[in-house]
Amino acid sequence: MSVEVSGGLQALAGDVFDKNCPSRGVLEHVTSRWGVLVLAALGERELRFGELHRRIGGVSQKMLAQTLRTLADDGFVERTVIPAAPPQVSYRLTETGEQVAGHVVGLVGWIEQHLPEILAAREATPAR
Amino acid sequence: MSVEVSGGLQALAGDVFDKNCPSRGVLEHVTSRWGVLVLAALGERELRFGELHRRIGGVSQKMLAQTLRTLADDGFVERTVIPAAPPQVSYRLTETGEQVAGHVVGLVGWIEQHLPEILAAREATPAR
């Protein structure tokens, strides 16, 4: 539950298997239905709200805004408002955001590439 | 939407940004609330139902069974029944399962280790 850190100070590491550990919450934000896709999209490049909305098929404005807000609260995404005449809002990953997104992109990429095998396995579902 | 594969044959790779791509479904199984934790737990070692139930805090028997079934259908988990007098059922990752689990474990581990920073960022939430 706890790890020693360089300075000799003690920092608490999370334990996702613990029902009450706050890491559970963070994990759920990151792996949420739209959270994964937002992180993956921003992993490619900085994007504006409308661009994200178009990039991520099927997401509603409401859920996109909500997801972006929780990811921003956790410090993964930075929101920048350009005060122009139709207001422009841009989203990019923070430094820690880049790191989580790295893992997420890896996972997503693996799934995309191995999709055929997985679908094959599914249809070969024995007996049921 | 499609990639060239070694043999010159064509295999379809997924695109998670496409609303109708089946990779969406697989992604949701893997990143589901309990799916992540099951994969992470089995990434350590083979486990029996009861062991999984105790390891993953807060999961109900129903959801554990359901999650294990979908992961088995996708070919990530293998179910082995040892016909004994209280029946014993063991779960382990398949080869493809090991690969997804690798990514999942990486993600989970990163979150556990960086939890303090994330929580700090959360409390420093500007303005709201």
Place this chain on the structure above:
DNA sequence: TCCGATGGTTACCTCAAGGTACGTACTTTC
């Protein structure tokens, strides 16, 4: 002059994820 794009917020409603509780069939333990 009216439309559409921009980036949202809010109210309202639905459906499905997920929890609780109980049943099952057999066996060991107290």
Place this chain on the structure above:
DNA sequence: GAAAGTACGTACCTTGAGGTAACCATCGGA
């Protein structure tokens, strides 16, 4: 002989995630 563990399946019910639609303010273009 009663309780508890093993590995679920099923029925029932609640909660909340998430969709739809309307509204807002401002500006450029047809």
